[in-house]
Amino acid sequence: AQKVTQAQTEISVVEKEDVTLDCVYETRDTTYYLFWYKQPPSGELVFLIRRNSFDEQNEISGRYSWNFQKSTSSFNFTITASQVVDSAVYFCALRLTGNQFYFGTGTSLTVIP
Amino acid sequence: GAGVSQSPRYKVAKRGQDVALRCDPISGHVSLFWYQQALGQGPEFLTYFQNEAQLDKSGLPSDRFFAERPEGSVSTLKIQRTQQEDSAVYLCASSLLLGNVYEQYFGPGTRLTVT
Numbered sequence: 497a498q499k500v501t502q503a504q505t506e507i508s509v510v511e512k513e514d515v516t517l518d519c520v521y522e523t524r525d526t527t528y529y530l531f532w533y534k535q536p537p538s539g540e541l542v543f544l545i546r547r548n549s550f551d552e553q554n555e556i557s558g559r560y561s562w563n564f565q566k567s568t569s570s571f572n573f574t575i576t577a578s579q580v581v582d583s584a585v586y587f588c589a590l591r592l593t594g595n596q597f598y599f600g601t602g603t604s605l606t607v608i609p
Numbered sequence: 610g611a612g613v614s615q616s617p618r619y620k621v622a623k624r625g626q627d628v629a630l631r632c633d634p635i636s637g638h639v640s641l642f643w644y645q646q647a648l649g650q651g652p653e654f655l656t657y658f659q660n661e662a663q664l665d666k667s668g669l670p671s672d673r674f675f676a677e678r679p680e681g682s683v684s685t686l687k688i689q690r691t692q693q694e695d696s697a698v699y700l701c702a703s704s705l706l707l708g709n710v711y712e713q714y715f716g717p718g719t720r721l722t723v724t
Contacts, residue, residue, distance in 0.1 A: 540612075540717045543713075587651050596665065597713070601650055
């Protein structure tokens with residue numbers, strides 16, 4: 497069975513603090529993709545990053561960085577110097593060759609000015 | 610339009626009523642997906658299409674749920690005899706083609722409340 501766990505339900509940080517959102521996944525497939533999406537109050541899911549199971553290289557994009565570790569089945573997301581506009585619900589998701597997503601339950605991030 | 614659009618954005622239905630939710634994918638996108646997002650949860654897969662063909666409907670929770678995409682573009686998710694447990698946000702996504710190299714672009718969702 498496929499499963500994505502986001503243990504942190506809600507996180508609050510003060511603006512300019514760094515914050516890491518945790519994601520742990522389960523699958524027996526050897527080929528899979530991992531994603532992070534941002535869901536602002538407007539409701540749309542905004543794509544942030546995709547990583548395939550064969551690429552464990554960490555990635556940095558501006559204030560965002562991702563740490564993929566197959567050994568611990570984790571794909572954590574760090575926001576550096578958080579801003580109020582980062583406040584949203586963040587979803588980690590797993591996608592197999594069957595195309596559909598398996599989403600975690602989300603982490604609600606509040607950045608306090 | 611530039612993105613995926615869904616209508617209506619909000620729908621209130623009395624228990625037992627039928628509802629129809631519409632999704633307009635990005636022009637030219639072959640694949641279309643429907644997800645159900647309950648309050649405080651992540652989206653859960655319902656069904657997907659490639660053009661007009663419904664390739665997977667394993668996520669539809671009951672036979673009261675029906676989706677169609679007759680001309681391979683606009684899709685409608687129909688829920689018959691709505692129940693309170695159907696209250697959720699219904700998200701539609703489209704992608705250029707099937708396959709993990711193609712991004713799924715999500716619409717804003719339709720929030721269905723069954724009273």
